[in-house]
Amino acid sequence: MDFKNRDIISIRDFSRQEIDYxxxxxxxxxxxxxxxxxxxxxxxxxxxxxxxxxxxxxxxxSAMLRLGGRVIGFDEPHGTxxxxxxxxxxxxxxxxxxxxxxxxxxPLEGAARLAAxxxxxxxxxxxxxxxxxxxxxxxxxxxxxxxxxxxDGLSIGIVGDLRYGRTTHSLAYALxxxxxxxxxxxxxxLKMRREVLESVRRKIDAKETSDLGAIIPELDVIYxxxxxxxRFADLAEYEKVKSFYKLTKSELRDAKDSLIVLHPLPRxxxxxxxxxxxxxxxxxxxxxxxxxxxxxxxxxVMGAIG
Amino acid sequence: MDFKNRDIISIRDFSRQEIDYxxxxxxxxxxxxxxxxxxxxxxxxxxxxxxxxxxxxxxxxSAMLRLGGRVIGFDEPHGTxxxxxxxxxxxxxxxxxxxxxxxxxxPLEGAARLAAxxxxxxxxxxxxxxxxxxxxxxxxxxxxxxxxxxxDGLSIGIVGDLRYGRTTHSLAYALxxxxxxxxxxxxxxLKMRREVLESVRRKIDAKETSDLGAIIPELDVIYxxxxxxxRFADLAEYEKVKSFYKLTKSELRDAKDSLIVLHPLPRxxxxxxxxxxxxxxxxxxxxxxxxxxxxxxxxxVMGAIG
Amino acid sequence: MDFKNRDIISIRDFSRQEIDYxxxxxxxxxxxxxxxxxxxxxxxxxxxxxxxxxxxxxxxxSAMLRLGGRVIGFDEPHGTxxxxxxxxxxxxxxxxxxxxxxxxxxPLEGAARLAAxxxxxxxxxxxxxxxxxxxxxxxxxxxxxxxxxxxDGLSIGIVGDLRYGRTTHSLAYALxxxxxxxxxxxxxxLKMRREVLESVRRKIDAKETSDLGAIIPELDVIYxxxxxxxRFADLAEYEKVKSFYKLTKSELRDAKDSLIVLHPLPRxxxxxxxxxxxxxxxxxxxxxxxxxxxxxxxxxVMGAIG
Numbered sequence: 001m002d003f004k005n006r007d008i009i010s011i012r013d014f015s016r017q018e019i020d021y022x023x024x025x026x027x028x029x030x031x032x033x034x035x036x037x038x039x040x041x042x043x044x045x046x047x048x049x050x051x052x053x054x055x056x057x058x059x060x061x062s063a064m065l066r067l068g069g070r071v072i073g074f075d076e077p078h079g080t081x082x083x084x085x086x087x088x089x090x091x092x093x094x095x096x097x098x099x100x101x102x103x104x105x106x107p108l109e110g111a112a113r114l115a116a117x118x119x120x121x122x123x124x125x126x127x128x129x130x131x132x133x134x135x136x137x138x139x140x141x142x143x144x145x146x147x148x149x150x151x152d153g154l155s156i157g158i159v160g161d162l163r164y165g166r167t168t169h170s171l172a173y174a175l176x177x178x179x180x181x182x183x184x185x186x187x188x189x190l191k192m193r194r195e196v197l198e199s200v201r202r203k204i205d206a207k208e209t210s211d212l213g214a215i216i217p218e219l220d221v222i223y224x225x226x227x228x229x230x231r232f233a234d235l236a237e238y239e240k241v242k243s244f245y246k247l248t249k250s251e252l253r254d255a256k257d258s259l260i261v262l263h264p265l266p267r268x269x270x271x272x273x274x275x276x277x278x279x280x281x282x283x284x285x286x287x288x289x290x291x292x293x294x295x296x297x298x299x300x301v302m303g304a305i306g
Numbered sequence: 307m308d309f310k311n312r313d314i315i316s317i318r319d320f321s322r323q324e325i326d327y328x329x330x331x332x333x334x335x336x337x338x339x340x341x342x343x344x345x346x347x348x349x350x351x352x353x354x355x356x357x358x359x360x361x362x363x364x365x366x367x368s369a370m371l372r373l374g375g376r377v378i379g380f381d382e383p384h385g386t387x388x389x390x391x392x393x394x395x396x397x398x399x400x401x402x403x404x405x406x407x408x409x410x411x412x413p414l415e416g417a418a419r420l421a422a423x424x425x426x427x428x429x430x431x432x433x434x435x436x437x438x439x440x441x442x443x444x445x446x447x448x449x450x451x452x453x454x455x456x457x458d459g460l461s462i463g464i465v466g467d468l469r470y471g472r473t474t475h476s477l478a479y480a481l482x483x484x485x486x487x488x489x490x491x492x493x494x495x496l497k498m499r500r501e502v503l504e505s506v507r508r509k510i511d512a513k514e515t516s517d518l519g520a521i522i523p524e525l526d527v528i529y530x531x532x533x534x535x536x537r538f539a540d541l542a543e544y545e546k547v548k549s550f551y552k553l554t555k556s557e558l559r560d561a562k563d564s565l566i567v568l569h570p571l572p573r574x575x576x577x578x579x580x581x582x583x584x585x586x587x588x589x590x591x592x593x594x595x596x597x598x599x600x601x602x603x604x605x606x607v608m609g610a611i612g
Numbered sequence: 613m614d615f616k617n618r619d620i621i622s623i624r625d626f627s628r629q630e631i632d633y634x635x636x637x638x639x640x641x642x643x644x645x646x647x648x649x650x651x652x653x654x655x656x657x658x659x660x661x662x663x664x665x666x667x668x669x670x671x672x673x674s675a676m677l678r679l680g681g682r683v684i685g686f687d688e689p690h691g692t693x694x695x696x697x698x699x700x701x702x703x704x705x706x707x708x709x710x711x712x713x714x715x716x717x718x719p720l721e722g723a724a725r726l727a728a729x730x731x732x733x734x735x736x737x738x739x740x741x742x743x744x745x746x747x748x749x750x751x752x753x754x755x756x757x758x759x760x761x762x763x764d765g766l767s768i769g770i771v772g773d774l775r776y777g778r779t780t781h782s783l784a785y786a787l788x789x790x791x792x793x794x795x796x797x798x799x800x801x802l803k804m805r806r807e808v809l810e811s812v813r814r815k816i817d818a819k820e821t822s823d824l825g826a827i828i829p830e831l832d833v834i835y836x837x838x839x840x841x842x843r844f845a846d847l848a849e850y851e852k853v854k855s856f857y858k859l860t861k862s863e864l865r866d867a868k869d870s871l872i873v874l875h876p877l878p879r880x881x882x883x884x885x886x887x888x889x890x891x892x893x894x895x896x897x898x899x900x901x902x903x904x905x906x907x908x909x910x911x912x913v914m915g916a917i918g
Contacts, residue, residue: 044677046670058380058400058404059404062350062405065378072670072673072674072683073670093899097674097900098903099674267392267396284399287400291403342654364658364684364685364706364707364710365710367710368711371682571702572698572702573698574698590706
């Protein structure tokens with residue numbers, strides 16, 4: 001399995017074997033978070049966030065620093081060359097002179113793929129448009145693997161904004177590589193994109209519903225998402241659906257004991273704070289697993305291991 | 307004296323013995339600013355500035371880097387998860403997965419204490435609300451100790467905005483642990499908060515006045531502060547008091563030879579630039595001592611020394 | 613040749629011998645971009661960008677990190693002490709306590725010189741006002757040297773905004789130390805500043821024209837620049853000249869085989885994208901050479917080599 005110099009653009013570029021191998025490497029990263037190491041000593045990560053995302057940026061930065069590497073970058077387009085009218089290809093060809101690997105987040109679909117085409121160093125997509133967020137999907141799966149011991153055989157409900165939420169698209173594609181039951185739970189306005197649904201249904205059992213409560217008892221994983229105001233062109237639409245789902249402790253009454261609740265974060269009010277104290281809540285563990293997964297990815301594409 | 311894993315939230319959590327110990331460790335940091343060292347190698351500081359403060363942020367970052375550590379963080383709420391509606395507790399529980407110690411600055415009183423309650427790693431308060439700025443108070447005292455050899459026995463005038471300036475509150479509390487005379491010099495509109503004054507008066511001789519000139523000859527320390535426009539809800543009030551005090555060279559005519567003038571910086575026009583060239587001016591030395599003090603704090607709470 | 617502790621403020625402070633020496637050191641930096649090294653281990657660069665410039669900031673940061681150093685700083689005035697009314701001299705005297713070398717960019721002419729006067733550590737000018745950008749001029753010359761083997765004897769056309777573009781002023785001064793023919797190509801509204809032209813003409817053959825096409829066959833170097841909207845007080849003036857020059861592949865039909873096309877970047881539409889694929893295009897190589905040159909400068913002023 002050779003990840004060296006590979007671009008990480010879409011979850012659809014991965015085979016199941018590759019994902020399983022990546023999880024194995026992620027496991028081996030855990031001791032490295034505790035002690036100083038020089039796996040990526042002298043290497044520089046360039047973080048190009050054309051759209052702000054503190055959480056994802058800090059996760060990649062921490063992953064790089066934990067491996068002994070260093071970081072440069074920017075986290076908002078204001079004041080960058082972009083604002084002066086530069087195109088993405090030029091920005092990439094400049095930054096690749098300053099760094100050894102690039103992480104890019106961009107509001108437009110296809111931007112990460114374009115960046116990878118121009119860069120001679122590896123590019124990792126940290127979210128592009130409403131379409132793809134592959135490292136989030138990988139860490140979501142990795143959390144299931146770590147917390148439940150397996151992905152095959154699980155019944156997984158993805159809840160909330162399945163139309164604009166790029167996380168849910170990448171996750172659905174990733175899950176379709178495994179033998180799972182997928183339940184897509186959303187208000188009508190925010191149903192899963194047709195092309196994603198069709199692609200996924202060719203491989204696994206995927207059903208749509210808007211009733212979260214009725215389906216909870218059969219689920220092994222509830223994956224909650226935020227209704228993202230910033231993705232709506234029409235705020236009136238947003239107002240209609242913004243508080244459609246709110247997971248409370250009492251709603252989890254009939255859940256399986258082994259149920260885990262995940263969330264890509266940040267949450268607003270989709271998960272009641274009282275859920276935090278239950279054994280179901282694994283959304284903060286997701287953050288830790290995400291760090292390990294990104295450490296693994298950086299190490300692999302830089303050729304430091306594997 | 308055990309500082310390991312301790313949160314640094316309020317100056318009121320410190321005993322005099324702890325402060326003296328901290329100063330001793332700060333002294334020992336001086337050689338480490340000159341040569342590369344690995345005291346905190348492999349450790350990551352997360353700087354969460356929900357309110358901008360370049361000066362304080364750079365001081366903590368430099369302290370961490372001087373000790374061989376690394377830094378991640380953000381320095382304005384724009385573009386962070388906060389803007390997406392996330393609460394502080396969630397942000398803290400995410401960032402603690404990425405770092406080994408957190409420095410937080412927040413516009414709301416109580417925010418740093420809340421952060422410390424949720425974090426399992428040490429949290430240092432770099433200013434919260436109008437109430438507390440403990441590391442500033444500590445470095446102010448440390449400057450007196452370094453420049454005058456002691457704190458006990460000094461006569462100290464705190465000048466300017468004693469109502470909104472969090473620095474002055476933390477400093478008054480800190481001084482009340484020593485045997486000092488405190489003079490609180492402000493326009494009527496900006497008098498020291500009652501609860502601070504009452505608490506301090508139980509322990510030391512503290513008097514209020516609005517006449518700086520009359521009191522200069524008896525002072526060992528003049529602590530000037532900026533009237534902070536951003537703390538006034540009513541700009542008309544600000545206009546009335548903004549240039550109330552302006553320390554000039556001629557006003558220092560009758561000062562003791564050993565007088566030192568301090569200022570938490572940034573200054574606007576409270577201290578005339580001609581004072582910079584006099585031996586009284588120690589506000590830039592304060593910056594250096596602050597670096598040593600923050601290096602000491604980081605080393606101690608991380609358990610690297612002490 | 614002693615660069616230790618020297619401020620790098622204006623290209624006019626350099627002799628030809630110094631520039632040639634600097635290029636020699638820049639050559640020696642190339643292997644250091646490929647492997648971890650500790651040339652500046654334990655040293656901190658403070659980057660003070662009072663005016664945003666992602667490209668220049670990342671170049672200096674990468675240069676410092678490649679040499680094993682570390683970086684602190686800010687990249688926009690918003691939220692800094694400046695906004696609170698602090699003057700530049702105070703900011704400098706604070707940041708020099710936190711770092712070992714300062715890189716400053718500022719919208720006002722003379723700002724970098726002022727910073728250098730107050731700082732006891734070396735200051736490097738990364739662009740001040742519309743007047744000076746010495747490291748850009750040095751890397752432009754260095755690119756000519758690397759790509760064409762020499763600077764003497766070349767015929768060089770500088771094209772675009774010669775009135776507001778600080779890059780063009782610094783470059784013209786730098787070229788006047790060599791035996792070159794200088795062609796200044798601009799619309800009438802954006803002619804080279806008189807004081808620069810007069811100074812340069814005392815030393816070398818410099819002619820003005822507005823016709824780029826006619827002059828291409830005789831040039832060894834075409835140095836394109838962007839018409840910078842942000843430098844125009846009057847937007848109507850900007851509209852008149854913004855697309856005055858656009859270098860296309862067909863326009864280069866009669867160019868010398870050895871011609872090189874340079875650009876300080878970012879470009880908007882002054883150079884057609886189809887030129888990128890020609891052997892003339894060296895503007896992305898410029899970025900690489902700029903990194904080497906800034907590594908050399910940082911190493912020299914810090915006394916790590918030379």
